Amino acid sequence: MEQLKRLVSGIDGLDALLKGGLIAGASYIVQGPPGSGKTILANQLAFNHVGQGGRVLVATLLSESHERLFQYLSTLSFFDPNRVGNQIQFVSAFDTLEREGLDPVVKLLRGEISRHQATLLIVDGLLTARSRADTPLDTKKFIADLQGHAAFSGCTVLFLTSSRLDDGSPEHTMVDGVIELGEVLVGSRSVRRIQLRKTRGSGALSGLHDCEITEDGLQVYPRLESLYSHPSGSGSDEQGRVSSGIKVLDELLGGGLPGASVTLVMGPSGIGKTSLGVSFLAAATPEAPGLHFGFYETPHRLRLKASALGHDFAEMERHGALHIGWQPTTEGGLDEVGARLLSQVQAHGIRRVLIDSLGAFTRLASNPARLNEFFRALTGELRARDVSVMATWEMRDIFGSEINAPAPDLSSIVDNLLLMRFVELESELKRLLSILKVRDSYYDPALLELIISAHGIDLQKAFTQATAVLSGTPSPVPGA
Amino acid sequence: MSTILVVDDEYLIANILSYALEDEGYQVETASNGQKALDILKGKRVELVITDYMMPQLNGEELAVEIRRQPLLQTLPVILMSGAQAHEGRGNPDLFVAVFDKPFDIREMIAKVKELVGAPKSS
Numbered sequence: 289m290e291q292l293k294r295l296v297s298g299i300d301g302l303d304a305l306l307k308g309g310l311i312a313g314a315s316y317i318v319q320g321p322p323g324s325g326k327t328i329l330a331n332q333l334a335f336n337h338v339g340q341g342g343r344v345l346v347a348t349l350l351s352e353s354h355e356r357l358f359q360y361l362s363t364l365s366f367f368d369p370n371r372v373g374n375q376i377q378f379v380s381a382f383d384t385l386e387r388e389g390l391d392p393v394v395k396l397l398r399g400e401i402s403r404h405q406a407t408l409l410i411v412d413g414l415l416t417a418r419s420r421a422d423t424p425l426d427t428k429k430f431i432a433d434l435q436g437h438a439a440f441s442g443c444t445v446l447f448l449t450s451s452r453l454d455d456g457s458p459e460h461t462m463v464d465g466v467i468e469l470g471e472v473l474v475g476s477r478s479v480r481r482i483q484l485r486k487t488r489g490s491g492a493l494s495g496l497h498d499c500e501i502t503e504d505g506l507q508v509y510p511r512l513e514s515l516y517s518h519p520s521g522s523g524s525d526e527q528g529r530v531s532s533g534i535k536v537l538d539e540l541l542g543g544g545l546p547g548a549s550v551t552l553v554m555g556p557s558g559i560g561k562t563s564l565g566v567s568f569l570a571a572a573t574p575e576a577p578g579l580h581f582g583f584y585e586t587p588h589r590l591r592l593k594a595s596a597l598g599h600d601f602a603e604m605e606r607h608g609a610l611h612i613g614w615q616p617t618t619e620g621g622l623d624e625v626g627a628r629l630l631s632q633v634q635a636h637g638i639r640r641v642l643i644d645s646l647g648a649f650t651r652l653a654s655n656p657a658r659l660n661e662f663f664r665a666l667t668g669e670l671r672a673r674d675v676s677v678m679a680t681w682e683m684r685d686i687f688g689s690e691i692n693a694p695a696p697d698l699s700s701i702v703d704n705l706l707l708m709r710f711v712e713l714e715s716e717l718k719r720l721l722s723i724l725k726v727r728d729s730y731y732d733p734a735l736l737e738l739i740i741s742a743h744g745i746d747l748q749k750a751f752t753q754a755t756a757v758l759s760g761t762p763s764p765v766p767g768a
Numbered sequence: 769m770s771t772i773l774v775v776d777d778e779y780l781i782a783n784i785l786s787y788a789l790e791d792e793g794y795q796v797e798t799a800s801n802g803q804k805a806l807d808i809l810k811g812k813r814v815e816l817v818i819t820d821y822m823m824p825q826l827n828g829e830e831l832a833v834e835i836r837r838q839p840l841l842q843t844l845p846v847i848l849m850s851g852a853q854a855h856e857g858r859g860n861p862d863l864f865v866a867v868f869d870k871p872f873d874i875r876e877m878i879a880k881v882k883e884l885v886g887a888p889k890s891s
Contacts, residue, residue: 351780354822355851355870372822372852379824380777383800400824 292489295408295444298336299329301508301627304515305484305493311464312407314489315435315445317414319453320469325480325501326448327357328364329469330410332505333446335366337408338375345406346378347397349385349413354378365504377404382413385420390430393417398437409438414449414459428458435462455485464488469499474654479621482508498621498654509623513658513665519672523548530640530676533567536747540723540732545704549727550667550677552646552698555708560719560740561680563597564706565642566590567745568678570599574608576639581629583648587612597744611636615648622652626666633675641670643679663701703727708738711751711760720757721747770885771795771812775805775819775831776849781870785818788874789881793888802826806834809841815885818877821850821857829856832863845884849877 294309303309310316310333318326334344348354357378361367372378379400381393401409411417411434421427431447438445453459453466460466466485471478482499484492493514500507529544532551538544545551553561562585572578580590590612594601604610613632615625626649633641643649646663653659670677679702698705705724710717719738723731735757737750754762772789776782777800786796797812799805803825805817817835821828828848835841848857849868857867866880 351778353778353780353870358851369852373850373856378822380779380800381824383777383779383782384824386779387800396824403825 295337295342296340297333298339299332299506299508301497301499301510302329302482302506304510305482305497305508306487307491307493310444311489312444313439313442314464315431315438315447315462316465316467317447317449317453317459317463318467318469319449319451321452321471322450324469324471325499325506326450326469327412328361328501329467329506330412330446330448331361332364332366334376334408334410335368335371338371342375342407343405344376344408344410345397345400345404346376346410346412347400348378348380349382349393349411349416351382354380363503377406382416385416390417390420390426391433394430394433394437397434401438401441401443406441406443409434409443409445410448411445412448414447415451418449418451418459424458428462431459431462460486465490477654479654498623500621500624507624509621509627511658511662512623512626512669513661516665516669519668521672523672523674531571533569533571534564534745534747536736540734540736540747541726542730542732545676546727546729548671548674548676549703550671550679550701551704551706552679552681552702553706553708554681554683556683556710559708559710560738560745561682561708562593562644563740563745564708564721564738565644565678565680566594566597566599568640569601569610569642570594570597570604570744572604572609572640577608577636578604578610578640578642579629579632579636579638580610580612580642580644581615581632582612582642582644583615584644585614587614590614596742597740598742599744608636611638620652621654622649622658622662625649625652626662629666630669630673633670633673638675640676641678643677645680645682647680647682660697660701667701699725707758709758709760711757711762713751713754713757713762718750720751722758769793769795770815770888771797772881772885773797773799773805773808773814773817775799775802775817775823775828777801777820777823781820781849785874785877788878792878792881794881795888800824802828802831802834805831809835809838809844814844816845816847816881818847818849818881821848821853828853829860829863832860836863847877847880847884 293312295312296309320326385393418427465487468483470481480499481496483496493510498509528547530547531544555561569578591601704726707722709720711720721736721738734749735751736747739746751757756762772794774782774786782798789796801823819828832846845865847866848864851870854869857864
């Protein structure tokens with residue numbers, strides 16, 4: 289099968305959406321309303337392309353001055369004024385368009401492509417060309433002529449336009465790809481979106497993906513479930529067992545948690561889910577490092593919490609056994625945070641992760657219907673990278689018999705399920721832990737009392753003298 | 769009457785500058801690139817050229833080199849106005865009598881023009 293030569297955009301997420309980049313010599317429309325980031329996308333691509341040895345011609349059909357554009361671009365990290373006028377040429381064809389029409393513009397740009405030996409042509413202001421055209425056929429011919437000349441010299445073309453062209457427009461039928469940028473309101477939050485409306489000669493991750501504009505330019509976050517619809521690896525065959533960090537629990541589990549499995553710890557607020565997670569992380573080593581991916585405790589508070597359980601996290605961090613990746617919940621979208629988790633796992637060779645909590649992830653979602661697929665892709669990818677995961681889920685009711693699963697079809701996401709409850713017994717509030725499910729393994733189904741002390745977490749078989757313990761209000765076994 | 773040739777592919781800048789010069793009483797010609805500027809110079813007497821750097825077909829530096837090469841135009845003063853390439857202009861005092869960084873103060877430009885070609889003579 290023939291693979292077409294690619295022009296790497298240098299924008300990681302976009303290259304992932306395009307399955308490797310733009311097709312060299314092809315032509316694309318980049319469309320979106322004013323302020324959606326077309327100019328940033330195009331210029332970022334231009335500077336990245338120059339960094340790879342390419343040459344760029346930016347031709348504007350607009351009346352905005354180049355100096356104003358440079359002033360604006362100079363606030364972005366990719367802008368390098370030394371490239372301007374050298375590897376990147378900015379020319380205006382507005383005057384030619386106004387006075388002479390479309391054909392002379394084609395002639396002018398054709399000459400410029402060869403004069404600068406451009407490998408990328410950016411035409412900003414397709415709408416202006418359209419308004420100058422007498423008939424839709426003229427616009428079509430303009431695009432056809434330009435891309436014909438460009439393709440002849442192996443030059444890739446981007447046409448930028450602020451008009452919302454639909455799929456049937458003559459412009460769309462001419463080009464090889466359409467990249468659409470936009471913005472939607474989710475509640476009171478504005479979310480930028482990118483969509484590949486058309487990609488000829490290439491697979492692409494379809495649908496809407498989140499993006500944002502930072503001082504480093506456009507950042508694209510492909511929907512995790514589309515990016516990892518198939519996990520990137522198969523994981524190792526021999527999984528063995530991984531210590532939960534709590535000796536008694538390992539024994540009850542028949543030697544520890546199954547390797548590269550996902551354990552969900554469900555329980556109400558204050559029950560000790562994070563403490564259980566801290567113990568799990570404390571079993572990390574420099575050879576098999578751990579990552580705390582938490583949304584609540586700051587690194588400082590987490591170290592204090594660990595220290596109260598007898599674990600020296602600061603020391604573990606110094607030896608590279610532990611990395612703390614604190615995520616303030618207000619920052620970023622679902623896919624961005626998911627990508628961040630995977631990149632931290634990749635960067636540090638992480639083998640165990642505590643996600644505290646899965647619920648914080650769900651609050652990042654602008655479309656809750658996606659969550660199941662998202663978590664399935666995320667946990668699937670972590671398994672494929674031989675990472676053991678523990679995640680927490682806060683249950684709404686502190687007391688009571690009702691137990692809600694965090695997501696439908698939970699078994700596709702998690703392998704092991706631990707339930708924690710408060711139980712009132714003998715005028716005392718006790719913490720209960722029970723193993724509800726373990727992947728492909730026997731386990732001891734006893735109800736356990738969890739005792740948190742300065743020596744860490746201990747578990748004792750308890751509640752043997754009571755019934756209906758999971759309801760939180762047990763009754764003594766008759767006759768006991 | 770002194771005629772000034774303004775060369776810029778960005779019509780907005782060419783227009784703003786030429787209106788300002790016309791207000792001062794100068795006659796102004798505009799060209800959207802170096803090649804078109806040369807065509808105008810063939811048929812018209814011009815006292816001063818003000819040019820942009822980055823333009824299609826023939827850029828500001830190429831235009832200035834071409835002007836110096838022609839016997840009749842050898843002494844024609846050329847002002848460069850540019851953002852990104854102003855430093856290259858300053859490194860070439862033989863080509864440019866003055867260099868302005870874009871965006872520039874239009875009054876300073878007018879003052880420079882008066883210094884070079886004098887106040888506009890009424891014909």
